[in-house]
Amino acid sequence: MDDARSGNVFYETRKDKLFNKVNNLLLLLITACVLYPIIFIMSASVSDPIRVSLGEVWLWPKGLTFEGYQRIFEFNPLWVGYRNTIFYTVIGTVINLFITLTCAYSLSRKDLVGRNFITLLLVFTMFFHGGLIPTFLVVKKLGLVNTYWALLLPSAAFTWNIIITRTFFQTSIPIELQESAHMDGCSNTRLFLSIVLPLSKPIIAVMALFYGVSHWNSFFDALIYLSDRDLYPLQLILREILVLNQVNDMLNMTTDQMESQMKQMYMAEIMKYGLVIVSSLPLLIVYPFLQKYFMKGFLVGAIKG
Incomplete structure (x- = not known):
């Protein structure tokens, strides 16, 4: 990254790029681990109870119902x-x-x-x-x-x-x-x-x-x-x-x-x-x-x- 106003030049090495990619991947995995249970519970609460019991609900609601x-x-x-x-x-x-x-x-x-x-x-x-x-x-x-x-x-x-x-x-x-x-x-x-x-x-x-x-x-x-x-x-x-x-x-x-x-x-x-x-x-x-x-x-x- 080149900052023209300050005259400083910053170079991102190959190790820096690898670190950033691994770091971003880990953050995505952590975010998914945190969000998935919440999404699943919300989806299961408005899904067909039979399909929930059979394990068909993984992410999105199936057989939408608000009877529960x-x-x-x-x-x-x-x-x-x-x-x-x-x-x-x-x-x-x-x-x-x-x-x-x-x-x-x-x-x-x-x-x-x-x-x-x-x-x-x-x-x-x-x-x-x-x-x-x-x-x-x-x-x-x-x-x-x-x-x-x-x-x-x-x-x-x-x-x-x-x-x-x-x-x-x-x-x-x-x-x-x-x-x-x-x-x-x-x-x-x-x-x-x-x-x-x-x-x-x-x-x-x-x-x-x-x-x-x-x-x-x-x-x-x-x-x-x-x-x-x-x-x-x-x-x-x-x-x-x-x-x-x-x-x-x-x-x-x-x-x-x-x-x-x-x-x-x-x-x-x-x-x-x-x-x-x-x-x-x-x-x-x-x-x-x-x-x-x-x-x-x-x-x-x-x-x-």
């Missing part, structure tokens, strides 16, 4: 789970961000007395945990069992995320800027809200994505702490359908007449594919809006310092 989605949308517990999961994800992420950002900012300040000792206590919890039974007893003693808060308060913050966010504040927010704000009479609260947070959009987006995905995919805590089906998140409803094989109940509840057992089995297969799409779609929609902040915030927070 129709029956999924008619299953009322699914929408209850959706409502609960949205609540857990939104409220839980807000709580997580509040605790993570405030704690991380405090630990990033050099004038915080005992910040190294506090950091040591936080890191200690990463290696030594009370375990399931003590945690359950604590949650029970607090009266949180079978309530919304059982899924929100015990997981209010993750130590690793606090450390990453603290490192971001230390490396990306100039201490001179904070000192200048204090000289102008800015309080710590106003400094945090008006200066630090607007400059921390990348790490906020990363933490929101991490916590949001964690809440959206969580089912174990609900399995331990909840017995009221009206409080079940979406993932616990899907677990009952997929793992405990309750798809037939869905079919019986949404049809007036009993279908043959074989047709129910075929329909159950494409409904499973449809459930994967329905449960994953919100995250697939949200991620592109956070992507531009994701790598920047994660790398700065994790590598520097």
